[in-house]
Amino acid sequence: MTASSDTASFGLSTETVLVTRRRKRLVSAIVTTVLLALVVWSVDVTVVKDTDWERIGSVGNVLEATNRFIGIDVDLFPTLLGPAIETLLIACLGTFLGVIICIPAAWFGAMNITPFKPITYPLARLMMTLSRSVHEIVWALFFVAVMGLGAMPGVFAIAVRSVGFIAKMSAEAIEDIDHGPVEAIRAVGGGPFQVFFYAVLPQVLPQIIGVVIFEWEINIRRSAILGLVGAGGLGLVFFRQMNTFNYHGVTTVILAILIIILLGEAISHAIRRRMI
Amino acid sequence: MTPRDMSIATAAEAPREWRRFRYPHSLVSYGSWLIAFTVIVYSIEYLEIPLDRVLGMFGRMGEILANRYYPVDIDYIMDVDYIGSVVETIQMAYLGALFGLLITVPLAWFAAYNMTPSRLFVYPGARFLSMSCRAVHETIWTILFVSILGFGMLPGVLALTLFSAGFAAKLFAEEIEAIDMGPVEAMWATGANLFQVMVFGVFPQVRVAFTGIGIYTWDVAFRAATVVGFFGAGGMGWYLKRNVMQIETERVAAIILSIIVLVLISELISAWARNVVMKMK
Numbered sequence: 001m002t003a004s005s006d007t008a009s010f011g012l013s014t015e016t017v018l019v020t021r022r023r024k025r026l027v028s029a030i031v032t033t034v035l036l037a038l039v040v041w042s043v044d045v046t047v048v049k050d051t052d053w054e055r056i057g058s059v060g061n062v063l064e065a066t067n068r069f070i071g072i073d074v075d076l077f078p079t080l081l082g083p084a085i086e087t088l089l090i091a092c093l094g095t096f097l098g099v100i101i102c103i104p105a106a107w108f109g110a111m112n113i114t115p116f117k118p119i120t121y122p123l124a125r126l127m128m129t130l131s132r133s134v135h136e137i138v139w140a141l142f143f144v145a146v147m148g149l150g151a152m153p154g155v156f157a158i159a160v161r162s163v164g165f166i167a168k169m170s171a172e173a174i175e176d177i178d179h180g181p182v183e184a185i186r187a188v189g190g191g192p193f194q195v196f197f198y199a200v201l202p203q204v205l206p207q208i209i210g211v212v213i214f215e216w217e218i219n220i221r222r223s224a225i226l227g228l229v230g231a232g233g234l235g236l237v238f239f240r241q242m243n244t245f246n247y248h249g250v251t252t253v254i255l256a257i258l259i260i261i262l263l264g265e266a267i268s269h270a271i272r273r274r275m276i
Numbered sequence: 277m278t279p280r281d282m283s284i285a286t287a288a289e290a291p292r293e294w295r296r297f298r299y300p301h302s303l304v305s306y307g308s309w310l311i312a313f314t315v316i317v318y319s320i321e322y323l324e325i326p327l328d329r330v331l332g333m334f335g336r337m338g339e340i341l342a343n344r345y346y347p348v349d350i351d352y353i354m355d356v357d358y359i360g361s362v363v364e365t366i367q368m369a370y371l372g373a374l375f376g377l378l379i380t381v382p383l384a385w386f387a388a389y390n391m392t393p394s395r396l397f398v399y400p401g402a403r404f405l406s407m408s409c410r411a412v413h414e415t416i417w418t419i420l421f422v423s424i425l426g427f428g429m430l431p432g433v434l435a436l437t438l439f440s441a442g443f444a445a446k447l448f449a450e451e452i453e454a455i456d457m458g459p460v461e462a463m464w465a466t467g468a469n470l471f472q473v474m475v476f477g478v479f480p481q482v483r484v485a486f487t488g489i490g491i492y493t494w495d496v497a498f499r500a501a502t503v504v505g506f507f508g509a510g511g512m513g514w515y516l517k518r519n520v521m522q523i524e525t526e527r528v529a530a531i532i533l534s535i536i537v538l539v540l541i542s543e544l545i546s547a548w549a550r551n552v553v554m555k556m557k
Contacts, residue, residue: 039374042367046429050364050510055426065424089319096316133539135503137415138532141520145339151323175320225413228507232323242419250420254412261411 020076021119030046053124073241074246080237080256087233087260090151090226091219094158098166098219099212101159105167106208107196110174114183115192132164137224137229144230158223162215169211173204192219206275220264234260352527353534358515362538365511368429369501372436373494375467380448381492387445388452391460391478393470406449408532409442414500415507421509436497444493448486455481487553495546502535 056062065183108114109124139161142151179198227235241249265275322328352358386392386402417438421431461476468476479486505513512531519527 024484038370042371046364046367046371046433046510051428051430052426061443062424075484086323089315089322092315093319093323093325107409129543130536133499133543134532135499135535137503137506138516138535141516141528142532146340146526147333152325155323155325221411221413228415228419238416238419242423254326254416258408258411265407 011047023075026137039040047216068247069251071248071251072245073252076241076249078205080234080253081211083152083227083232083234083237083254084260086151088220088264090154090158090223090231090233091216091264094155094223095157095162095216095219097155098162098215101163102167102170105163106170106174109167109171110176112175112179113192113196113200118169124171128164128167130164131160131162132168135162136161136226140229142224147230149230151232154223154226154233157231158219161222162219165218166208166211166215170204170208173207173211177203210272210275213271217261217264217268220261224260237251326418344525347526348533349524349526349530353530358534359511361505361510361512361515362534364429365501365505365510365513366498368432368436368509368511369479369494369498371433372501373440373490373497375433375437376440376497377444377490377493379437382446383441383445384448384452387449390453390455390457391474402445406442406445409438410446411442412438414439414504418504418507427508427510429510432501432504432511435504435509436501439500440493440497443496444489448482449488451482451485452478453488484553486554488519488550491546491549491553498542500541502539503551 018159018243020078105127107124109128111117111121114121114124136157139157140153143156143160147153147156177200182195183197183201185195223233223235225235227233227237228239230236234253238250238253238257241247241253288487383402383406385407386398389395389399392402394397414435417435418431421434423432425434455478459481460473463473463477501511501513503513503516505511505515506517512535516528516531519531
């Protein structure tokens with residue numbers, strides 16, 4: 001009866017322990033049942049009823065449809081270089097613009113340095129949530145509608161989309177800073193701007209640069225598809241190949257995207273490791 | 277004369293100059309800023325961004341928002357059909373995240389350096405699989421699956437499955453790599469095989485973290501699910517596509533608004549659920 005002697009010292013009887021244990025088991029059983037019921041219902045609605053099984057046909061048909069994609073269109077290589085560079089540069093510029101928008105967002109969104117808590121703090125939080133909750137495709141659609149086709153709406157879509165993550169991480173980094181320098185700058189009469197640039201920024205800069213590089217890596221992934229809604233880069237080539245049913249070309253573009261992303265990942269990994 | 281001697285020499289007449297970075301470090305630091313700056317300028321040049329028009333753009337943006345998107349068509353998103361599509365989206369995200377997590381468990385096991393069955397063959401393979409799931413954007417997966425399986429929610433579910441698997445596998449593998457190896461070694465010592473070690477030595481340690489990651493994955497998958505329909509895979513994305521094509525901007529605004537509200541709700545639910553799970557630990 002080790003359980004009873006252990007729990008007796010905390011003022012619990014074996015009875016209560018058993019009751020809580022039983023209740024816990026009941027709760028987990030209920031949660032599991034509900035989750036499983038949801039699975040059954042969702043599978044029934046989405047997979048069984050909504051799928052056009054006649055169009056899919058047999059397993060052979062699916063394999064045949066998949067087989068169309070296997071192969072590489074060599075003729076496409078020269079035309080891929082320009083869009084590939086464009087994709088990379090859209091990601092760079094979008095991240096840069098995102099960082100610029102982030103500076104006020106992170107400043108206002110950090111509890112300890114926000115200039116006027118009741119207004120600026122919720123405002124910054126709203127900015128971050130808004131930016132994160134809307135998908136990059138939707139942002140791109142909006143900016144394409146406003147600015148017309150081309151690389152520029154892509155840059156803006158990526159910038160706006162990356163604000164949420166960078167600002168949130170930066171604000172958290174700022175909330176964790178050492179308060180000594182902040183008080184020192186305040187004590188010699190520094191205003192909020194001077195406090196931010198001379199006391200806060202030097203402390204958090206390495207962390208923020210790490211976050212920005214990580215976000216840049218994600219942004220390459222995003223900029224590679226923005227062309228699907230008319231914002232330049234490899235996505236546009238992908239869209240064209242898909243619409244002309246050149247399946248080998250589609251595979252080639254996907255491979256190109258993979259290569260760029262691998263490149264970005266290698267660069268980001270190298271920089272972050274050297275910084276830390 | 278080295279810089280140090282100079283500074284000593286000048287210290288007599290003027291206060292010594294303070295620099296944040298000294299010579300070799302400063303070169304690297306300023307050099308990297310310079311490279312970053314060059315890349316930015318070059319991209320503005322290459323992408324032909326009309327800098328003179330950028331500022332005027334904001335006025336136009338506000339005008340367009342106010343004139344075309346403003347009276348948000350709330351009735352449209354209160355429609356029964358639309359709410360049905362929202363439920364479909366939630367189901368797709370739920371199934372996608374769930375199937376993705378089912379794939380993730382073995383994938384993360386194989387991709388965790390300390391527990392993988394074979395560091396030579398299985399580890400790189402699993403790493404490559406999880407990385408390529410992550411690298412290819414969910415919309416591309418959707419387009420591929422739609423072109424293979426036809427329109428409907430099945431391709432959406434499959435695309436979200438791969439997306440969630442790529443997303444969760446990395447986090448989960450990192451979690452496995454960070455476990456306490458004591459229990460694992462104890463189990464090896466008693467002669468347990470790899471499977472037993474995983475089930476009794478590793479999973480109890482990462483169970484709570486995995487539940488948290490699972491809930492977060494659902495949240496992220498829901499965000500992705502709002503647009504997979506845009507490429508023909510059911511859910512509210514299809515409504516978005518239709519209205520964008522018809523330039524029904526007020527309805528588009530309403531749909532975007534509903535996406536924001538739903539994502540906020542899902543974020544709140546996931547934060548609450550993760551809190552509950554953490555407390556149960």
